[in-house]
Amino acid sequence: MKASKLIFLQLLLILFSCSAVAQKSGKPAIQDNYLFHDAHFHLTNYIQEGTDIHVYLNDIMGDKIGRSTLFGLPLQQQWSYRVTRDNAPTYYLDTDAHLYYYSFTDAFIAMAYKSLSPEQQNRLDPMITGFNPTDMYAAAHIRRVLQTFPGVFSGVGEFSIHKEFVSSKIEGDVASFYDPALDSILSFCAEVGLIALVHNDIDNPFPKPGKPNYLHGMQDMIKRHPKTTIIWAHVGVGRIVAPLKDMLTPFNEMLADPAFNNLIIDISWDETAKYIVASDSSVARTAYLINKYPDRFLFGTDNVGSTSQDKHLEIFRIYQPLWDALTPEAREKILFKNYERLFDKARRDVRAWEKANQQ
Numbered sequence: 001m002k003a004s005k006l007i008f009l010q011l012l013l014i015l016f017s018c019s020a021v022a023q024k025s026g027k028p029a030i031q032d033n034y035l036f037h038d039a040h041f042h043l044t045n046y047i048q049e050g051t052d053i054h055v056y057l058n059d060i061m062g063d064k065i066g067r068s069t070l071f072g073l074p075l076q077q078q079w080s081y082r083v084t085r086d087n088a089p090t091y092y093l094d095t096d097a098h099l100y101y102y103s104f105t106d107a108f109i110a111m112a113y114k115s116l117s118p119e120q121q122n123r124l125d126p127m128i129t130g131f132n133p134t135d136m137y138a139a140a141h142i143r144r145v146l147q148t149f150p151g152v153f154s155g156v157g158e159f160s161i162h163k164e165f166v167s168s169k170i171e172g173d174v175a176s177f178y179d180p181a182l183d184s185i186l187s188f189c190a191e192v193g194l195i196a197l198v199h200n201d202i203d204n205p206f207p208k209p210g211k212p213n214y215l216h217g218m219q220d221m222i223k224r225h226p227k228t229t230i231i232w233a234h235v236g237v238g239r240i241v242a243p244l245k246d247m248l249t250p251f252n253e254m255l256a257d258p259a260f261n262n263l264i265i266d267i268s269w270d271e272t273a274k275y276i277v278a279s280d281s282s283v284a285r286t287a288y289l290i291n292k293y294p295d296r297f298l299f300g301t302d303n304v305g306s307t308s309q310d311k312h313l314e315i316f317r318i319y320q321p322l323w324d325a326l327t328p329e330a331r332e333k334i335l336f337k338n339y340e341r342l343f344d345k346a347r348r349d350v351r352a353w354e355k356a357n358q359q
């Protein structure tokens, strides 16, 4: 073989292997390989331990998940020796000891992200969580994180307002819709372009009939901040907090009302899935809503510190009856397109704000 022909063949080989690498890393080149983008993922748990970020990217996301949000947990479970002696709690239900806001989580997430190559970073959207939503200084913390770690974050959250078992365990004030500190956080998100991922239970556990729930407070908050993209995590349900009796009506009304154009609904968490796939009619009602408003929903795992890909993908499999009931367009949007639309915009807006507000 002539030398020139050999060089040409080698070049072809290099080109081919480069494009194979490009498809494996970075922004998905062929989306068909991926099952979904994950709009709700916690790298670390309530004691700030979790998955090594390289393991998460290579082994857990691997070739199944295209892109993923990335956040820790804003709350640290205290190990009070007086309460549980040598039994070290790893979850908030393991002990009566308090939870407290742990701001270092943001530096931890930023440093983990910065340890990655640009192609790997491109698959992740880190979020700021380490602020106390009852503190008028919370927005100053978010600003400081952006200025200390420019080029990293796309949003804030998941942070909680009302959450079963958790809200009352946190040291200090209880979060509230009517706290000006919360308004200052969401106003700052609008100024910067940060997405806000909010956990708020729609009701109390074991509610008495006719008693007010947290739906109206959430609605007031969303309407007060029309320029902030607000993702309502888990459709407002929880372990014990069940869907309202006629859940479809308020969601149908909100999604039809331009006053709620900034509201996106996240169906993450296997505890949420258990209500949605409970029966043929619950699947049909949810599918009806998603098919009617396909731009307004996101899917995520809500897994915490995942250890294996198989376990990590379980919630995607649980939702199979719902995937089957969606139109191809709605399915593509809830699994990929809505994530890309929202987080690509957030990345652009936040980077522009950081550039204009360099220190």
Ligand SMILES: [Zn+2]
Pocket: 040, 042, 158, 302
């Ligand atoms: Zn979560």
